[in-house]
Amino acid sequence: xxxxxxxxxxxxxxxxxxxxxxxxxxxxxxxxxxxxxxxxxxxxxxxxxxxxxxxxxxxxxxxxxxxxxxxxxxxxxxxxxxxxxxxxxxxxxxxxxxxxxxxxxxxxxxxx
Amino acid sequence: xxxxxxxxxxxxxxxxxxxxxxxxxxxxxxxxxxxxxxxxxxxxxxxxxxxxxxxxxxxxxxxxxxxxxxxxxxxxxxxxxxxxxxxxxxxxxxxxxxxxxxxxxxxxxxx
Numbered sequence: 001x002x003x004x005x006x007x008x009x010x011x012x013x014x015x016x017x018x019x020x021x022x023x024x025x026x027x028x029x030x031x032x033x034x035x036x037x038x039x040x041x042x043x044x045x046x047x048x049x050x051x052x053x054x055x056x057x058x059x060x061x062x063x064x065x066x067x068x069x070x071x072x073x074x075x076x077x078x079x080x081x082x083x084x085x086x087x088x089x090x091x092x093x094x095x096x097x098x099x100x101x102x103x104x105x106x107x108x109x110x111x112x
Numbered sequence: 113x114x115x116x117x118x119x120x121x122x123x124x125x126x127x128x129x130x131x132x133x134x135x136x137x138x139x140x141x142x143x144x145x146x147x148x149x150x151x152x153x154x155x156x157x158x159x160x161x162x163x164x165x166x167x168x169x170x171x172x173x174x175x176x177x178x179x180x181x182x183x184x185x186x187x188x189x190x191x192x193x194x195x196x197x198x199x200x201x202x203x204x205x206x207x208x209x210x211x212x213x214x215x216x217x218x219x220x221x222x223x
Binding site: 033035040041042043045058059097098099100101102103104105106 | 143144146154155156157158161199201203210211212213214215216
């Protein structure tokens with residue numbers, strides 16, 4: 001089993017460009033999450049999906065959209081990238097909302 | 113006040129030392145608690161769940177104090193390989209599905 005996979009691993013964008021970060025899990029988990037991690041700020045939740053067919057805002061949703069495509073896949077879209085979105089993005093999944101989370105390897109995004 | 117707080121450290125200890133970290137949380141309805149370990153530029157990985165009665169896994173012991181609203185992590189006989197950032201996570205009840213991470217405590221174990 002691959003666990004949680006994320007693509008791409010690295011990305012450089014120019015201000016105003018758009019892109020989608022992909023995440024997939026093969027553990028049949030119900031809940032999936034997108035976080036960003038910045039120096040000194042810890043992990044902050046952007047959006048989450050408690051179960052297939054639902055998505056909700058987390059702590060820092062502005063500038064992002066998500067799609068829970070099916071039970072396996074949860075994508076994060078930046079419609080118009082800004083330098084403030086330079087960060088490391090982690091996707092995670094868990095069997096249920098109050099269970100341990102399994103993280104993907106992260107996407108390192110730089111917006112110039 | 114941030115919902116989940118940790119001392120960022122760094123805690124700088126010699127090999128073989130015992131070190132303890134605390135993590136305080138503000139929501140008394142919080143239902144589940146975890147400690148994660150994160151190595152530099154890597155993803156967080158679960159170290160251990162924290163149970164109401166306390167739990168131990170080898171050199172690691174986790175405790176929950178609901179009255180004072182904190183969880184703790186004790187590491188005995190520290191190894192060089194324990195050097196990492198330790199994150200606490202609190203999952204809140206009451207219909208909120210949002211897990212909240214602390215900012216992490218940095219541990220450096222030196223020879």
